[in-house]
Amino acid sequence: MLNNKKYSFLLVTLQFTCISLLIILNLSMFTKTIPLLILSLSIVFFLYTLLFNSISNFNIIPDIKDNAKLITTGAYKYIRHPMYLTVIVTMFAPLSNSINYANISICTTLTITILLKIKKEEYLWQKKSKAYKRYMKKTKMLIPFVL
Secondary structure, three states, X not given: OOOOHHHHHHHHHHXXXXXXXXXXXXXXXXXXXXXXXXXXXXXXXXXXXXXXXXXXXXXXXXXXXOOOOOOOOHHHHOEOOHHHHHHHHHOHHHHHHOOOHHHHHHHHHHHHHHHHHHHHHHHHHHHHOHHHHHHHHHOEOOOOOOO
């Protein structure tokens, strides 16, 4: 199942559905200080991460591009999935706007989806690259020095 293109498409669809729902249900977050601060920090971290990972290497689908290169500099020096961390941090904007069952449910679904995408990508990278196995031993998955 891990190599299944439909599974990858499902994960991406779930991810963007959750993000869309969070935005639609929390439009007022764009007028509040704390959510805007969280969104701003996420954008800055996203742009910083892009400095080290070219757009040609970037993939929203949890599959490895044929010409993909392992990035181990910048944010990637400390965590293996800084782009996913950006999505997770961004979720705190709607949560800070309104802590309710809908937001919590959607954020939980989004977090599980991100973790499944990570699991799939890491499985594929381990098959593709011995260097990735060494990289996994040196870096944390999402939170520097912790997880």
